[in-house]
Amino acid sequence: MPLPPLRPSPLVAQAAARLRGQIAAGEWPVGAKLPGEATLARELGVGRSTVREAIRELAGAGLVRARQGAGVYVVATEPGEDWSARLRRASVADVYEIRMMVEVRAAELAAGRRTRADLARMDRALAARDRAFAGPDDAALVDADIALHVAVVEAAHNPLLTDLFAGFAPVLREGLLDLVRLVDVRASDAAHGRTAHAGLVDSVRARDPGAARRTVEAELRRTLDALGALPGR
Structure with a gap:
């Protein structure tokens, strides 16, 4: 016609x-x-x-x-939903499960590929997380926590992994903000949080992929369990 x-x-x-x-x-x-x-x-x-x-x-x-x-x-009669829109609709728990798959592998790769510059970036991010943990600003704590994990993912030197993790960040931030606002993370999780994050950086520094995998998997599992316990999740 x-x-x-x-x-x-x-x-x-x-x-x-x-x-x-x-x-x-x-x-x-x-x-x-x-x-x-x-x-x-x-x-x-x-x-x-x-x-x-x-x-x-x-x-x-x-x-x-x-x-x-x-x-x-x-190939289709209606436009497909792009990845960003799909992530915005996903539950935080669903995103976290995928994050675990991505970040566990990223930690293993980082342990084998990290450079001195990567380690310096992770050390700065860990120190920034410590400072944010000591302060009253929940958003600053969440941002510092995510920044540390970004530094580890970037040390894997796989741009697709880096981009994939960046796509998760807004949804992760929302869920983590809910968590720290509803749970007194500073009081209940101080020792574990510092030990886990420092252990992750140390594992990458030591070029120990197994330890890096176990450390990040245990830390993310704890957070996923806590997120699943939040009202409405």
Whole structure:
């Protein structure tokens, strides 16, 4: 079915919206091949470069996928939910379980790959956590705690692990803030918290992957159990 010409600018957004509407309406069902760039450009009344950018937007939304040498095919009729949105909807406990998988492996890698600069960064983060623990600001304590774990993950020198952990950080921060506000962490967890975090840094310093794994796993398990006990979790 021919498409009516589009109004001027922003052409890419309009083209993407029009094609998205055609897909949603069933003009091209899942598995169907889109018409070629020249055909779409003619029907939409735009240049081929505009069509190309519009299709890129659809691909980014998970609606179409290009097959090398075969064309562009519809793979979904509704946009997929991006990872950030999915994380925002997830429970803190669910995120923490994934965090454990990621950070336990990251600690092992850090023990084998850390540099002097990594150790210096971890030592500074541990000292900052100690200072925050001694102060009254709950948000500062949570931020300092996360910063220490970020330093360990970064010492693994895997940019994908670093990015994945960074994606968890906002949800983790929310859950940890709930925890420190509802539980007197400074009174009930002072010894364990300092010992666990210092032990993690020492394990990485000693290049002991097994100790690093066990230390971070035990610490995160304690926090996960505490989060699971919070009202509404």
